[in-house]
Amino acid sequence: MGIIPEKIPGAEVVLGLILGTGVGGGIVVNGKVLYGRQGIAGEWGHNILDEAGEKCYCGKTGCVETVLSGPALQRFYASLSGEEIKLPVIMERYRAGNDAHATKTVERMVQYFGKGLSVLVNILDPDAIVIGGGVGNIAELYQEGAEAVKKYVFNTRPDILLLKPKLGDSAGVFGAAMLTA
Template identity: 45%
Template structure:
């Protein structure tokens, strides 16, 4: 049995074909996302990738796709996608009709969590919470090696957990969402508001180390938001491991000052939850997508995960 994973992003599509060892693919490919021509052009691009792989793999193929959005479990339609012209499209059905094969579609942050639980920093743990902090904030909840997506398919939608109900307006229409305080986009905007200078987050972190008071304020706000968010998630989920990925995870203070802030928020003394950086890097999405397809196609148990 071969497993095709596809990680769909707003600018690129990465795909990987694997055998039993999903984290050791036979090949990985990357191509630019078709962003002109509407949903039809992108569906055709994805279907072509699947059909080409089917010719290579024959009938023994499972297919999983990670999406920067989610699928409504009732209607099967895309929602809340970073490519809004995909919203309302029944993507799994459309791909299955074109390829003659089921395609398991999952949120990309959930795919990240699943791959880290199996192959990365959460390997061997019974309960793993994956959190991605980049231009947005997302996550996934893995129990005994399988995603728990919830009744509405939104388990792990961490970015829209409310930190301050009277806080900053969010594009989702609510106020005070985590994403408006913890994402790289929000932190960079906050620094520009304070200093008048646009800087990427990595430079803001460096400037804080060199005594820039505005940059240090942004870092302190990052640490406080991280502590409140992750500490509250521990109070709700109490996982064995929390794996942090995305660009903001490269700020080293998250794993020192940030963990100290988490310990102050969590109702655990001492805090035993392992809070660790992701290990798989850019491969986490495509490995997770392949694994979602594999799990949809056959039963993959703990023994398989440790092989």
């Protein structure tokens, strides 16, 4: 989480999220990764976000991953439009303002992002949240998504800092390499 000391000196709690093909996360407290007793601390992707949602490969229904991963967003768009297209094309259409299905897909993503992330913010009260992965490249998460989080957070004056990883999409590769060193 190399960007944190530059952005927030003295950051104590940092939440790292991956929103891509899958959804996951990690927690860093005082510079140390928090694993938890069962090694699942930060496993955000398999918390229930939509009880009426899709069945997840983990056996649960409506996990964050079945709502906010790139493939989930593409499936939702296809369920509305009948057209299977990649997420960057959905985003282009949304930004062009000429595709109601793209608009509904992005608005749903933003609202579920706000609901899902607000739970983590309420529990951890992080100094910063770093969002990686392909979905993490969507600019709307850092604007509309941040506003949606604020709507669901307990605090009446939430100060939520959402950051892109300094190493971009390669951050996970560097992190994995560090674990083997």
